Amino acid sequence: xxxxxxxxxxxxxxxxxxxxxxxxxxxxxxxxxxxxxxxxxxxxxxxxxxxxxxxxxxxxxxxxxxxxxxxxxxxxxxxxxxxxxxxxxxxxxxxxxxxxxxxxxxxxxxxxxxxxxxxxxxxxxxxxxxxxxxxxxxxxxxxxxxxxxxxxxxxxxxxxxxxxxxxxxxxxxxxxxxxxxxxxxxxxxxxxxxxxxxxxxxxxxxxxxxxxxxxxxxxxxxxxxxxxxxxxxxxxxxxxxxxxxxxxxxxxxxxxxxxxxxxxxxxxxxxxxxxxxxxxxxxxxxxxxxxxxxxxxxxxxxxxxxxxxxxxxxxxxxxxxxxxxxxxxxxxxxxxxxxxxxxxxxxxxxxxxxxxxxxxxxxxxxxxxxxxxxxxxxxxxxxxxxxxxxxxxx
Ligand SMILES: [Zn+2]
Numbered sequence: 334x335x336x337x338x339x340x341x342x343x344x345x346x347x348x349x350x351x352x353x354x355x356x357x358x359x360x361x362x363x364x365x366x367x368x369x370x371x372x373x374x375x376x377x378x379x380x381x382x383x384x385x386x387x388x389x390x391x392x393x394x395x396x397x398x399x400x401x402x403x404x405x406x407x408x409x410x411x412x413x414x415x416x417x418x419x420x421x422x423x424x425x426x427x428x429x430x431x432x433x434x435x436x437x438x439x440x441x442x443x444x445x446x447x448x449x450x451x452x453x454x455x456x457x458x459x460x461x462x463x464x465x466x467x468x469x470x471x472x473x474x475x476x477x478x479x480x481x482x483x484x485x486x487x488x489x490x491x492x493x494x495x496x497x498x499x500x501x502x503x504x505x506x507x508x509x510x511x512x513x514x515x516x517x518x519x520x521x522x523x524x525x526x527x528x529x530x531x532x533x534x535x536x537x538x539x540x541x542x543x544x545x546x547x548x549x550x551x552x553x554x555x556x557x558x559x560x561x562x563x564x565x566x567x568x569x570x571x572x573x574x575x576x577x578x579x580x581x582x583x584x585x586x587x588x589x590x591x592x593x594x595x596x597x598x599x600x601x602x603x604x605x606x607x608x609x610x611x612x613x614x615x616x617x618x619x620x621x622x623x624x625x626x627x628x629x630x631x632x633x634x635x636x637x638x639x640x641x642x643x644x645x646x647x648x649x650x651x652x653x654x655x656x657x658x659x660x661x662x663x664x665x666x667x668x669x670x671x672x673x674x675x676x677x678x679x680x681x682x683x684x685x686x687x688x689x690x691x692x693x694x695x696x697x698x699x700x701x702x703x704x705x706x707x708x709x710x711x712x713x714x715x716x717x718x719x720x721x722x723x724x725x726x727x
Pocket of ligand 1: 377
């Protein structure tokens, strides 16, 4: 399908215009050229479900919902994959605090995310893989990295050797010599003592008492966070795919490490890296673990879901939204103005099937139906007898 062709979306026709995306990796705006003409593959880092969703989570979902819907509206057949991280240090800690199984906590919170995304009208992903369900893919990826000399077992863990990755740091615009030690350094285990380099990051973490673990050639353990997304993205979308998305806070270390390990394993991986801006509260990133976040359920108790979606989607997707109740109220007022306009336009437009309008210039029925009112607040347009039988209730 050429770029100039037009695609039908319901009753609308949308021209296939050129889509230009800001690519974090190149720091430029690039014309979107998919791997396969007419198709688009999108991987978005979903939530780590240690808690219920807050506005920051919802913004990311809305931003990429808009990207996916736009791609579909302009004629692309989209494969949209958004993962759920259900094995993670934070989840294990939260489950231990509540005294419940890690999988029970993850399942409960994952459902809360699904409900909130649905209320905001976000299209369901085509696939929503969970990390715990893809351990064999992760083990296979680690084996490829070890065989290629990019990873090494040490102290029950497996680490990625960052010095073997060409261009490590280029996604986040850093030089290797200036990087800090990886965040997975665990002071309790003196883990840095077994690493070849403090900047190396864990692909696999050795089992600890009370934690979930899976058997591997290097001993029992569980996957590192970065590895999970590499395995799931390529597992569903192939070794090269179009768009990798997520919040701007994921650029480093998560996406830098994903990219490094996948390309080291021989995958071309993502061709465009898109990152949405954060939602801030009091000038700081909204974060439940840091104790300042507006939960989705709380926001949805104050305004309608479509108003909250408008609030999160109206700003440029790469900008930071500094949340305030006043700003939310302004967005609600703006949305309601649009609603009133659409309602007025709908009344003028008339019957949604035959487009007959008052005074019905197109309808030539022998006895034109009359405008009737079934209640003062609910005017009703009776069926157009010539072209359709559908009544339009305004
Ligand atoms: Zn991810």
